[in-house]
Amino acid sequence: xxxxxxxxxxxxxxxxxxxxxxxxxxxxxxxxxxxxxxxxxxxxxxxxxxxxxxxxxxxxxxxxxxxxxxxxxxxxxxxxxxxxxxxxxxxxxxxxxxxxxxxxxxxxxxxxxxxxxxxxxxxxxxxxxxxxxxxxxxxxxxxxxxxxxxxxxxxxxxxxxxxxxxxxxxxxxxxxxxxxxxxxxxxxxxxxxxxxxxxxxxxxxxxxxxxxxxxxxxxxxxxxxxxxxxxxxxxxxxxxxxxxxxxxxxxxxxxxxxxxxxxxxxxxxxxxxxxxxxxxxxxxxxxxxxxxxxxxxxxxxxxxxxxxxxxxxxxxxxxxxxxxxxxxxxxxxxxxxxxxxxxxxxxxxxxxxxxxxxxxxxxxxxxxxxxxxxxxxxxx
Amino acid sequence: xxxxxxxxxxxxxxxxxxxxxxxxxxxxxxxxxxxxxxxxxxxxxxxxxxxxxxxxxxxxxxxxxxxxxxxxxxxxxxxxxxxxxxxxxxxxxxxxxxxxxxxxxxxxxxxxxxxxxxxxxxxxxxxxxxxxxxxxxxxxxxxxxxxxxxxxxxxxxxxxxxxxxxxxxxxxxxxxxxxxxxxxxxxxxxxxxxxxxxxxxxxxxxxxxxxxxxxxxxxxxxxxxxxxxxxxxxxxxxxxxxxxxxxxxxxxxxxxxxxxxxxxxxxxxxxxxxxxxxxxxxxxxxxxxxxxxxxxxxxxxxxxxxxxxxxxxxxxxxxxxxxxxxxxxxxxxxxxxxxxxxxxxxxxxxxxxxxxxxxxxxxxxxxxxxxxxxxxxxxxxxxxxxxxxxxxxxxxxxxxxxxxxxxxxxxxxxxxxxxxxxxxxxxxxxxxxxxxxxxxxxxxxxxxxxxxxxxxxxxxxxxxxxxxxxxxxxxxxxxxxxxxxx
Numbered sequence: 001x002x003x004x005x006x007x008x009x010x011x012x013x014x015x016x017x018x019x020x021x022x023x024x025x026x027x028x029x030x031x032x033x034x035x036x037x038x039x040x041x042x043x044x045x046x047x048x049x050x051x052x053x054x055x056x057x058x059x060x061x062x063x064x065x066x067x068x069x070x071x072x073x074x075x076x077x078x079x080x081x082x083x084x085x086x087x088x089x090x091x092x093x094x095x096x097x098x099x100x101x102x103x104x105x106x107x108x109x110x111x112x113x114x115x116x117x118x119x120x121x122x123x124x125x126x127x128x129x130x131x132x133x134x135x136x137x138x139x140x141x142x143x144x145x146x147x148x149x150x151x152x153x154x155x156x157x158x159x160x161x162x163x164x165x166x167x168x169x170x171x172x173x174x175x176x177x178x179x180x181x182x183x184x185x186x187x188x189x190x191x192x193x194x195x196x197x198x199x200x201x202x203x204x205x206x207x208x209x210x211x212x213x214x215x216x217x218x219x220x221x222x223x224x225x226x227x228x229x230x231x232x233x234x235x236x237x238x239x240x241x242x243x244x245x246x247x248x249x250x251x252x253x254x255x256x257x258x259x260x261x262x263x264x265x266x267x268x269x270x271x272x273x274x275x276x277x278x279x280x281x282x283x284x285x286x287x288x289x290x291x292x293x294x295x296x297x298x299x300x301x302x303x304x305x306x307x308x309x310x311x312x313x314x315x316x317x318x319x320x321x322x323x324x325x326x327x328x329x330x331x332x333x334x335x336x337x338x339x340x341x342x343x344x345x346x347x348x349x350x351x352x353x354x355x356x357x358x359x360x361x362x363x364x365x366x367x368x369x370x371x372x373x374x375x376x377x378x379x380x
Numbered sequence: 381x382x383x384x385x386x387x388x389x390x391x392x393x394x395x396x397x398x399x400x401x402x403x404x405x406x407x408x409x410x411x412x413x414x415x416x417x418x419x420x421x422x423x424x425x426x427x428x429x430x431x432x433x434x435x436x437x438x439x440x441x442x443x444x445x446x447x448x449x450x451x452x453x454x455x456x457x458x459x460x461x462x463x464x465x466x467x468x469x470x471x472x473x474x475x476x477x478x479x480x481x482x483x484x485x486x487x488x489x490x491x492x493x494x495x496x497x498x499x500x501x502x503x504x505x506x507x508x509x510x511x512x513x514x515x516x517x518x519x520x521x522x523x524x525x526x527x528x529x530x531x532x533x534x535x536x537x538x539x540x541x542x543x544x545x546x547x548x549x550x551x552x553x554x555x556x557x558x559x560x561x562x563x564x565x566x567x568x569x570x571x572x573x574x575x576x577x578x579x580x581x582x583x584x585x586x587x588x589x590x591x592x593x594x595x596x597x598x599x600x601x602x603x604x605x606x607x608x609x610x611x612x613x614x615x616x617x618x619x620x621x622x623x624x625x626x627x628x629x630x631x632x633x634x635x636x637x638x639x640x641x642x643x644x645x646x647x648x649x650x651x652x653x654x655x656x657x658x659x660x661x662x663x664x665x666x667x668x669x670x671x672x673x674x675x676x677x678x679x680x681x682x683x684x685x686x687x688x689x690x691x692x693x694x695x696x697x698x699x700x701x702x703x704x705x706x707x708x709x710x711x712x713x714x715x716x717x718x719x720x721x722x723x724x725x726x727x728x729x730x731x732x733x734x735x736x737x738x739x740x741x742x743x744x745x746x747x748x749x750x751x752x753x754x755x756x757x758x759x760x761x762x763x764x765x766x767x768x769x770x771x772x773x774x775x776x777x778x779x780x781x782x783x784x785x786x787x788x789x790x791x792x793x794x795x796x797x798x799x800x801x802x803x804x805x806x807x808x809x810x811x812x813x814x815x816x817x818x819x820x821x822x823x824x825x826x827x828x829x830x831x832x833x834x835x836x837x838x839x840x841x842x843x844x845x846x847x848x849x850x851x852x853x854x855x856x857x858x859x860x861x862x863x864x865x866x
Contacts, residue, residue: 055597059612062423177425179510180690184503227863228425228511299565316588324389325565331386338563341390361728364767365387368724376403 003260004039004151009270013040017156018194021146023304025197025249031259032295033305038151038256041269043306049271049279050287052309066175073173073223073232078138081160081171084223084234091164102141110154113143121202122209124163137163144201151256159198162221170198171221178224178233188222188237195220196242200250218243259293267292297322333358382725385561393563396586398578402559403721405657408547408667410493414468415440415647417497417640418504420605421448422612426507428457429607429616430636433464437648444636446629447620455523458512462526468492469533473678491548491667491674494537495651497572497603497643498553502541504605505549509534513687514860532687536677539688543704545666545711548674552650559657564591571595572603573646580653601639603646611639662714689854694847695840702835709830716827717779723823730769732776732825733796735762737816743809758815759789760798762822768796775801776824781814786824798824 016037024030024037036043047054073080077098085091101117120139139161145154160171172195176187199220203213219236226233267289271279290310297315299322301308315322319338321329335341335358343349344359345366351359388399412435419429430444441464445457469492476486496502512531515523541549557569562578568591569575577590585593594600597608607616615638619631692700716723716732726732739761745754770776774788776798784803788796805811816822843850 055595055608057609059422059607059609060617061421061612065423175423179425179507225425229863299567302567319393321390323393323564324386325381325567327381327566328386328389331381331383332390338390338393341387342394345387345390361383362387364728365384367765368727369384369387369391369721372403372720372724373400376400 004256007035007039007268008041009268009272011042011270011273014042015040015156016146016148016153017158018197019190019304021148021153021155021197022190022193022246023301024148025193025246026304027296027298027301028249028252030296030301032290032293032307032311034148034256035259035263035293036269036307037153038148039269040153045271045279046269046286046290047306047310049281050283050290050310052307052313054306054309056303062175069175069225069230069232070173072230074140080232081138081223081234084232085162085164085171085221088221088234088236089164089169098138098140100140101143110143114145114154117142117144118205118209121161121168121205122211125166125168125206125209125211125215139163142202144198144205146197146201146204148250148256155197155201159195161202166215168202168216169219169221170195170202170216171223172198173223173232176224177227178235179227183224191222192220192237192239192242193246195222195237196239196246199239200243200246263292299323299325333361381566382728384725384728388561389563392561392578392587396563396588397581398560398562398575398587400559401561401721402657402715402719404660404719405654406545406558406660406663406715406718407550407555407654408493408663408670409651409654409659410490413493413495413651414465415495415644415651416465416501416505417603417643417647418501418508418605419607419636419639420504421445422606422609424448426504426511428454428508430457430632430640431461432637432640432644433461435468437644440641440644442633442637442640444629444633446623446632451521455512455515455527458508458527458530459524462524462530465494465530465533466526470678473675473682476675479672485672486675486679487668487672488675488678489671491671492537493547494549495552495647496549497551497647498570499551500605501603502538502549502551505534505541506538509536509538514856514863528687529681532681533677535688540670540673544708545662545714546670546707547663547667548670552647555654556650559654562591563588568595572643572650573600576646576650576653580649600642603643604640607639611635660715660718662711662718666711666714686854686856689856690860693840693843693851693854695837695843699837702837706830706834709828713827713829716825717777717782720779720823723779723825726825726827727766727823730767732823732827733762733764733766733768733770734821734823735764735766735796737761737818737820737822738763738795740815740818742815756800756804756810758800758804758810760786760800760816760822762796762798762824763794764796765794770796770826774826776826777829778822778824780816780822784814796824 020037024033027033044054099120101113101120117139121142124139142159142161143154145152162169162171172191174187174191176183199216199218202216206213206216218238218240220239222235222237223232224235225231269286269289270281271286272281274280291314295307295311295314297308297311297320301311312323321332321336321338321341332341333355335344335355340349341362344351344355345362347363385401388401392399414433414435416431416433418431421427421429427448428445429448430442432440432442434441443457443460445453447453472488472491475489477489479485479487496505509531512527513535515521515528515531517523517525537549540546541551553570553572553575556575556579557566560579562569562575564574564578571594573594574591577594578587581587581590597610601611602608615635616632619635622631623629716726723732727734737760741759744758746757747754768791770788770791772788772790776786776788778784778786781803785801786798787801789799790797800810800815804814838844841850
């Protein structure tokens with residue numbers, strides 16, 4: 001049993017998807033998340049057992065709507081999708097083959113599906129031009145693999161890969177609306193970050209197969225409902241920037257084995273579920289184990305990481321300036337704790353050598369704040 | 381975020397309570413604002429689920445769409461909303477004054493003010509306006525005539541909300557966060573109830589305790605427009621099914637009310653908190669601008685003006701952006717002049733300083749280059765403890781004499797010598813009080829209110845070919861009116 005398996009316990013490893021990887025890449029300095037993700041630990045179950053369940057999740061209405069939209073786009077052999085792709089990429093493809101990699105003769109193991117994805121994509125990439133049947137134009141649910149800080153993880157497939165004129169495109173179907181050519185920027189950004197993960201993984205696969213990774217386009221196809229209707233519309237989104245951010249963050253991910261070396265032997269996050277699946281491990285004991293892996297909390301975690309509420313409570317115990325947000329923390333010159341900030345500001349603590357400058361700024365802030373609020377009396 | 385605000389956040393952690401970052405209120409607050417809390421069905425672009433709306437804290441009006449996917453029910457909701465909002469908006473259009481200017485214009489005496497919980501509420505208002513303004517009372521999908529009218533007004537209000545310093549459509553979290561720093565992050569400040577909890581915790585609770593209670597979605601439902609996923613699954617979905625089965629909307633009404641009522645109360649508490657702050661000096665001027673824009677739109681709509689197109693024209697967009705930039709600059713400068721705590725931000729940066737006048741040469745006259753007669757140019761020396769990062773030649777203004785410009789002559793250790801350039805009257809000697817006296821506390825800042833002329837954009841008809849040439853006049857099409865709805 002590997003070290004990672006021991007950390008996870010007997011439960012099966014939790015799958016990754018582009019969203020979780022994008023979240024991890026957003027906070028590459030967090031050892032806790034790196035270890036949990038590499039080991040495939042069920043973060044949601046752990047957070048719940050610790051008493052800090054993350055309140056996010058998708059609404060049933062949103063899920064229904066997303067599914068209905070995806071079905072619509074893929075209906076009749078992806079008729080809608082092909083029409084959009086023809087218009088968007090100026091193709092003259094009359095018909096295309098469609099391969100769904102989700103079912104491989106009833107065998108759903110990751111390794112098998114990944115091997116099948118590889119085989120299909122290689123065949124498509126090396127097929128002679130014009131051979132539509134062999135080039136197999138649309139690949140639904142490709143199962144990709146990614147190296148994350150030294151651990152191989154599989155990506156849950158929720159995209160389509162598409163080959164046209166020798167170039168492969170990643171297609172992401174999202175159910176948020178594009179109204180008068182504009183969509184919610186936050187959701188477009190999230191979609192672009194996730195699509196970039198797939199482009200990255202697909203390029204790695206090409207490299208491993210000895211193919212030119214540049215054949216995977218950095219323009220992803222985003223398919224969304226148009227205006228207030230259900231009619232799909234497609235847009236090309238350039239994810240070069242997201243790709244370079246992702247590549248940098250992935251390379252910065254602390255090598256997991258290096259973190260593992262620092263962890264005490266025998267450490268495990270096993271919930272010790274009984275036959276009914278009820279955790280029997282005391283939450284205090286679990287919390288102690290979790291605390292052995294240092295976290296790096298940032299308020300952005302609250303929207304993307306299951307562990308965030310636990311980590312926030314921990315950061316509060318320390319009075320960490322991380323709680324005030326990255327912008328405030330940067331302004332405070334990286335001084336780690338709120339009491340330290342206030343002590344420097346009030347001159348009750350001698351600044352360390354690297355704190356001299358920020359201490360002077362803080363003392364000024366303290367003086368100006370006192371001077372300008374003095375007249376306010378007791379207003380909240 | 382500035383270091384001063386970050387420091388205020390650190391203080392808030394220790395005090396267990398939000399700390400002021402403004403000493404006066406920088407937004408206009410109507411004596412009779414309309415609070416509007418919309419909810420949307422999750423997963424849909426702009427399908428209203430319900431709303432709580434009204435001008436009286438004791439009398440919220442609850443509007444509900446029992447089946448949000450039903451197009452007719454959606455527009456029935458909008459018609460109901462219009463029956464409340466339009467009278468509120470239109471009654472302000474009636475009373476106007478004529479403003480004497482180069483081209484005299486009409487300006488309403490007061491204007492509507494709509495308060496929504498957060499920026500997403502503003503975004504939803506915009507989308508609701510967009511989904512209604514092209515509809516027609518006749519044709520294939522007829523709607524009540526008030527629907528496109530409300531669509532036009534919501535579009536206008538959402539547009540104003542983007543202008544810095546406008547107070548016609550205000551996101552409450554933004555308004556509060558501009559005046560108080562909490563001991564949490566900006567991400568968490570997006571939760572209205574948590575933010576109010578930090579600013580004014582209930583008796584027996586600290587700010588963080590109140591904020592923690594506000595994060596519990598069972599006791600404190602989200603302020604919209606999105607609802608909590610658990611609520612959707614466990615309460616709303618069965619209620620909508622019950623409506624489908626029985627035709628009675630009682631269950632959906634109860635469900636939606638349970639999600640809106642807590643936010644309704646918090647919104648009015650927030651209004652009270654803002655009202656406690658004295659109004660800043662520049663607020664009245666900015667509100668005048670809002671009133672003038674309001675009257676312009678009211679006249680345009682009354683004359684049968686078409687709904688705004690889907691896209692701005694090139695010139696229109698450029699003018700709008702330029703106006704917004706100038707409004708932003710003027711707003712930031714005015715805030716600093718109105719509020720010593722905001723000015724402190726500039727003092728931190730060395731762009732402003734405060735101190736005491738230690739020396740004045742009030743009789744000083746010089747002959748400016750290119751002129752023949754001597755003019756008054758008094759010198760004022762100010763002693764200050766602030767870290768001054770100014771250089772000779774910089775032109776400064778002062779909250780005490782906002783029309784006057786002073787030039788930096790010399791910066792010494794702990795002292796700044798200024799030359800007063802204008803604002804001294806036409807007499808042989810500077811008018812009394814126009815030059816600071818020894819012992820006076822003064823503050824000077826290198827701030828440019830940007831009140832000069834704007835960039836001379838071409839007219840729409842003269843749009844250059846680089847920008848597509850003159851655009852075709854926008855005429856609402858049948859296609860717009862008949863737009864498909866899912």
